[in-house]
Amino acid sequence: MSKSTALGRELATVGIFAALAAAHAGVARADDTVKIGEAAPVTGPASYLGKDTENGARLAIEEINQAGLTIGGKKITLVFDAQDDAGDPRQATQVAQKLVDDKVAAVVGHMQSGSTIPASKIYSDAGIVQVSPSATNPAYTQQGFKTAYRVVATDAQQGPTLADYAANTMKIHTVAIVDDSTAYGQGLAVEFEKQAKADGITVLSHDATNDKAVDFRAILTKIKGEKPDAIMYGGLDGTGGPFAKQAKQLGIAVKVLAGDGLCADDLAKLAGDAADDVVCSIAGAPLLKMPDGPAFVERYKKRFGYAPVLNSPFAYDAVGIIVDAMKRAQSTEPDKILAAMPATDHHGVLGETQFDAKGDLRHGVISLYKYVGGKQTLLSVVEK
Known part of the structure; x- marks a missing residue:
C-alpha cells in the first residue's frame, strides 16, 4: 500500500469521526431546547380571546429566543407547545396530560376557570408549574396545589369591586343576577352577590343559563316583571352580548353589570347599541396604563398585524415569570422551577408581580x- 493511499484512508477516517462528533454536538444542542406549554381555546366561541392569549405567550418566547437565554451555563432555546382546549373541561384535562407527556418545563394556561381548575390537578401530580393568565375563580388556588399560580386578580376581588361600584357610585338598590353555569360565570356571580348583599343591595333573583344559550327571553321576561335597578350577568361576551341586546329589545332599561368575560373592546359587535348599557370590570390594569403597555402594543401589532385583545399581556408576563424562575434556579428542570416560584419578584408589562402563599x-x-x-x-x- 502506498503512503498516499494510507494517508487518504487516515484522512477519511478522521473525517468520519469529525462528522460523528459534529452530529453528536448537534444532538447536544437539541438537548438544550426547553418546551413551554400553553393552553387556551382557539376553537369555539371564545377562540378570539384564546388566540390573543396564545399570541402573548408566543411573542414572549420569540423575543426571549432572539435576545438569547443561558441557564446553568448552557444556551437554551425555548420551544412553544401550544394546545387548544376549546374551553371544554374534559378536553382541558386531555390537553394537560398531553403537555405533561410532551415533557414541558412549565405551562401558561389555561384561559378559563372551567378549564384551568380541572387541568390543575394533572399539573400538580406531575410537579409542573402552571401560570394562568386569566382564570379568576378563587377555587383554582384554594386547592392547595403548589404548582398553581395566576397573574390576574380573583373573582373574590373582582365581584366585590363591581358590587361596591354598583352600590356606592351607581346607587343601585335592587339587582337580578344571571350566570352561565360555568366555573367562571357562576363564581363571579356568587362573589358579586355576597358583596351586593353586604352593601345593602336587595338581590331579587339569581337565575342560571348556560354558555351555549342564544335565547334569553324567558329569563329576561321574568326579570322585567321584577323591575330591578340593574342586572348582573356572569359569563363571556359570546352569550353576554346577546343577553344585553335582548334585554334592550324587551324594553328593560337598566344597566347590565358584568366581569372581564364580557368586557371586550368590540362588545358592540355582539350587543349592538345595548353595549352602552353595560358596566363591566377587568381583573387587571388598563393595557395602556401598564408600565410597558404602550411598547407592548406596538410590538404585538408589528408581530401579528392587529392590536391586543385582552389576555395577551398577562400571557406574555407569565412566560417571563417562568423564565425568571429558571434563571434564579439556574435550571430548566420542573422541580427546580417550582422551588423558585414563591420568591418571584418580576417586573414586566404588568408591572411588579409577586405571589402570596396560595399563588395569587x-x-x-x-x-x-x-x-x-x-x-x-x-x-x-x-387596587386590591
Whole structure:
C-alpha cells in the first residue's frame, strides 16, 4: 500500500469521526431546547380571546429566543407547545396530560376557570408549574396545589369591586343576577352577590343559563316583571352580548353589570347599541396604563398585524415569570422551577408581580369600564 493511499484512508477516517462528533454536538444542542406549554381555546366561541392569549405567550418566547437565554451555563432555546382546549373541561384535562407527556418545563394556561381548575390537578401530580393568565375563580388556588399560580386578580376581588361600584357610585338598590353555569360565570356571580348583599343591595333573583344559550327571553321576561335597578350577568361576551341586546329589545332599561368575560373592546359587535348599557370590570390594569403597555402594543401589532385583545399581556408576563424562575434556579428542570416560584419578584408589562402563599397576586388591580357609542371607556382603577 502506498503512503498516499494510507494517508487518504487516515484522512477519511478522521473525517468520519469529525462528522460523528459534529452530529453528536448537534444532538447536544437539541438537548438544550426547553418546551413551554400553553393552553387556551382557539376553537369555539371564545377562540378570539384564546388566540390573543396564545399570541402573548408566543411573542414572549420569540423575543426571549432572539435576545438569547443561558441557564446553568448552557444556551437554551425555548420551544412553544401550544394546545387548544376549546374551553371544554374534559378536553382541558386531555390537553394537560398531553403537555405533561410532551415533557414541558412549565405551562401558561389555561384561559378559563372551567378549564384551568380541572387541568390543575394533572399539573400538580406531575410537579409542573402552571401560570394562568386569566382564570379568576378563587377555587383554582384554594386547592392547595403548589404548582398553581395566576397573574390576574380573583373573582373574590373582582365581584366585590363591581358590587361596591354598583352600590356606592351607581346607587343601585335592587339587582337580578344571571350566570352561565360555568366555573367562571357562576363564581363571579356568587362573589358579586355576597358583596351586593353586604352593601345593602336587595338581590331579587339569581337565575342560571348556560354558555351555549342564544335565547334569553324567558329569563329576561321574568326579570322585567321584577323591575330591578340593574342586572348582573356572569359569563363571556359570546352569550353576554346577546343577553344585553335582548334585554334592550324587551324594553328593560337598566344597566347590565358584568366581569372581564364580557368586557371586550368590540362588545358592540355582539350587543349592538345595548353595549352602552353595560358596566363591566377587568381583573387587571388598563393595557395602556401598564408600565410597558404602550411598547407592548406596538410590538404585538408589528408581530401579528392587529392590536391586543385582552389576555395577551398577562400571557406574555407569565412566560417571563417562568423564565425568571429558571434563571434564579439556574435550571430548566420542573422541580427546580417550582422551588423558585414563591420568591418571584418580576417586573414586566404588568408591572411588579409577586405571589402570596396560595399563588395569587399580592397586589391585584381591578379596572371598571362603561361603553359610549360602543367604545370601551375607563371609569376607574381599584387596587386590591
